[in-house]
Amino acid sequence: MLLVACMGLSLVACGGGSNTPASNDGGTTEEGNEGAQASDEGGSDENASNEGSDEGGSSGDVITVGFSQVGAESDWRTANSESMKSTFSEANGYKLIFDDAQQKQENQLTAIRNFINQEVDYIVLAPTTETGWDTVLQEAKDAGIPVIIVDRMVDVSDDTLYNCYVGGNFKLEGQKACEWLKAYADAKGITELNIAHIQGNIGASAQIGRTEGLEEAAEKYGWNIVAQQSGEFTQAKGQEVMESMLKSNDNINVVYCENDNEAFGAIDAIKAAGKTCGPEGDIIVVSFDSVKAAFESMIAGDLNATFECNPLHGPRVAEIIQKLEAGEAVDKIQYVDEAYFDTSMDLESILAERAY
Ligand code: GYE
Numbered sequence: 001m002l003l004v005a006c007m008g009l010s011l012v013a014c015g016g017g018s019n020t021p022a023s024n025d026g027g028t029t030e031e032g033n034e035g036a037q038a039s040d041e042g043g044s045d046e047n048a049s050n051e052g053s054d055e056g057g058s059s060g061d062v063i064t065v066g067f068s069q070v071g072a073e074s075d076w077r078t079a080n081s082e083s084m085k086s087t088f089s090e091a092n093g094y095k096l097i098f099d100d101a102q103q104k105q106e107n108q109l110t111a112i113r114n115f116i117n118q119e120v121d122y123i124v125l126a127p128t129t130e131t132g133w134d135t136v137l138q139e140a141k142d143a144g145i146p147v148i149i150v151d152r153m154v155d156v157s158d159d160t161l162y163n164c165y166v167g168g169n170f171k172l173e174g175q176k177a178c179e180w181l182k183a184y185a186d187a188k189g190i191t192e193l194n195i196a197h198i199q200g201n202i203g204a205s206a207q208i209g210r211t212e213g214l215e216e217a218a219e220k221y222g223w224n225i226v227a228q229q230s231g232e233f234t235q236a237k238g239q240e241v242m243e244s245m246l247k248s249n250d251n252i253n254v255v256y257c258e259n260d261n262e263a264f265g266a267i268d269a270i271k272a273a274g275k276t277c278g279p280e281g282d283i284i285v286v287s288f289d290s291v292k293a294a295f296e297s298m299i300a301g302d303l304n305a306t307f308e309c310n311p312l313h314g315p316r317v318a319e320i321i322q323k324l325e326a327g328e329a330v331d332k333i334q335y336v337d338e339a340y341f342d343t344s345m346d347l348e349s350i351l352a353e354r355a356y
Contacts, residue, residue, distance in 0.1 A: 061093055062090075062093060062094065062095050063093060063094050063095070063121050063321060063325070064094070064095045064097070064119075064120045064122070065088050065094055065095070065096050065097070065120065065121065065122045065123075065124055065321070066097045066099070066111070066112070066115030066118065066122070066124065067084055067088070067096060067097065067098050067099065067124040067125075067126075068099050068101060068111040068112055068115075068123070068124070068125050068126065069081055069084070069099065069100050069101060069126050070101060070103060070126050070127075070128050070151070070152075071101060071102050071103040071128075073201075073232065073233045073234050073261070074233050074234065074259055074260070074261045074289070075260065075261060075289065075291035075292070075293055075356070076259060076291055076309060076311045076356075077311070079291065079311040079312065079355075079356035080151060080312075080313060081098070081100075083311060083313055083314035084096070084098070084124075084314045084317070085098065085314075086314060087315055088314065092318070094318075097115065097118070099111035099114075101128060103128060103201070104128070105127075105129055105132055108127065108128060109136050112125065112136045112137075112140060113136065113139065115140075115145070116139055116143045119143075120145060121145070122146050122147075122148060122321055122324075123140055123145050123146070123148070124147075124148045124150055124317055125147060125148070125149055125150065125154070125162075126149075126150050126151040126152060127149065127151075127153070127204075127205075128152075128201065128204060129203035129204055130152070130153055130154055130155040130203060130204070130205055130208065131154075131155050131203065133154045133155075133156055133161070134156050134158070134161065137156060137161035137162060138158075138161060140161075141160070141161055146163045147161065147162040148162070148163055148164060148165075148166070148317055148320055149162050149164070149165040149166075149167075150165070150166055150167055150313050150317055151167045151168075151206075152167060152204055152205035152206055153165055153167070153205040159332070163324065163330065164320060164330050164331060164332050164333070164334060165332070165333050165334065166316045166317060166320065166336070167313065167334075167335070167336065168206065168209075168309045168310065168335065168336055168338060169209070169335040169336075170205055170206050170208065170209025170210050170213075170309075171208075171210075171212050171213050172209075172213075172338075173209065173213065173288055173307050173308075173309060173338060174209055174210040174211070174213015174217075174307075175213045175216075175217070176213075176307050177213065177214075177288070177305070177307045177340070178213055178216075178217030178221075179217075180286070180305055180307075180340065180342065181193070181217075181254065181284070181286060182217070182221055184284065184304070184305075184342075185254075185284070190253065192224070193221075193224065193254050194223075194224045194226045194249070194251045194252050194253050194254065195218065195223055195224065195225045195226060195252070195254040195255070195256055196227050196245045196246075196249070196252045196254070196255040196256070196266075197211070197214060197225050197227065197255075198229065198230075198238055198241050198242065198256070198257045198258060198262045198266060199211055199230045199231065199258050200230065200231070200232070200233045200258040200259060200262075201230060202230050204233075206233075206258065206259070206288075210288060211258070214256055226245075226249045226251065227245040227249055227252070229241045229244075229245070231257065231258070231262040231265065233258070233259045233261060233262065234261055234262065234265070235261040235262065235264045237262070238257060238261060238264065238265030238269075239265030239266065239268050239269045240265070240269075241262075241265075241266075242255060242265065242266035243269040243272070243273070246269060246270070246273045246275070247273075252283060253282065253283055253284065254283065254284045254285075254286070255270075255277075255283055255284070255285050255286075256286055256287075257285065257287040257288070258287070258288055259287060259288050259289050259309075260287045260289040260290070260291050260293065260294040260303075260306055261289075261291075263285055263286075263287035263294070263297070263303055263306075264293065264297060266285065267297065267302045267303065270283055270285075277302055277303075278298075278300075278301040278302045278303060278304060279343050280301060284304050285302065285303050285304050286303075286304055286305045286307070287303065287305075287306050288307045289306065289309045289311075290306040290307065290339075290340070290341055292351060292354050292356065294306040294341075295341065295350065295354065296351070298341065298343050298347050299347050299348065301343075304343060305340060305341065305342035305343070306340065306342075307338070307340040308338040308339045309338060310336045310337075310338055311356060312355065312356065313336075316334070316336070320334075
């Protein structure tokens with residue numbers, strides 16, 4: 001246990017990032033949205049009035065931000081949407097056009113094109129997957145609209161198609177989780193690891209990085225990944241996938257879930273199969289995000305550890321926009337500092353202070 005705690009310190013210390021700590025109270029909750037053409041596409045919502053007379057351009061005080069959000073699949077995503085909405089409020093001088101893509105890239109492409117037609121001041125994109133953005137981002141660039149990539153990354157041939165990225169370093173998160181797992185298993189004298197790997201949405205940066213972290217560690221330490229399938233970052237799918245993995249593999253002693261919600265589902269499946277998990281159980285459960293419910297799950301003795309992915313990007317994106325407004329340079333890649341939590345810690349106290 002001491003070994004695990006010490007290792008944790010060094011992991012936190014090396015998780016370099018360039019952003020300020022998050023604060024989630026960025027103003028009132030009302031977004032100042034104009035009824036706009038984009039509002040009926042792909043699940044757009046959140047329309048309200050904006051009395052400003054300067055809509056649709058870069059003149060005047062109100063800054064119009066078109067935000068294309070992935071969906072509402074997880075607790076992480078809910079906290080992220082809330083952070084964006086509370087930051088880009090009318091009271092803070094913004095008009096936010098919020099578009100929920102319901103997990104579909106085609107909805108995001110439509111939303112971005114609508115933002116361009118509306119001549120928003122900034123486009124903020126949380127991309128479903130990494131690829132497939134070159135054409136639409138070229139259109140935004142041609143229209144002279146700055147693009148900020150948030151949460152997940154894009155894979156484009158020309159990196160001038162976006163101004164900057166702010167979000168997690170997902171491979172580093174995966175590496176931290178695997179170093180924790182190695183130390184934990186060693187301390188417990190577990191020499192053979194048979195891992196059920198429940199992935200996120202395939203092609204999303206959060207999936208790609210966390211999967212790479214695990215696959216490289218498995219290669220390095222001789223772990224067996226006995227099953228690998230997407231749980232689509234949802235609790236329901238995580239449960240379904242774990243149920244079938246347990247049916248076809250009776251030797252699973254670790255489940256590596258690429259977000260907390262998948263882990264909640266996997267834990268239900270483990271219990272339904274008559275097995276146990278957590279620090280006192282048969283199966284070690286690790287996951288990512290560190291949402292409040294993950295703390296409750298660790299306190300209940302179900303989840304072993306959760307590796308943080310911070311969703312409170314609203315204030316970070318606002319800071320970038322304010323710098324761009326002032327004509328200042330912004331760092332191209334801005335990773336957020338992230339910690340991790342396990343059952344050796346004082347989880348009640350940490351949970352009491354947790355913002356999401
Ligand atoms: O880990 C997961 C969400 O992209 C970092 O997406 C995000 C991930 C997060 O659905 O819970």
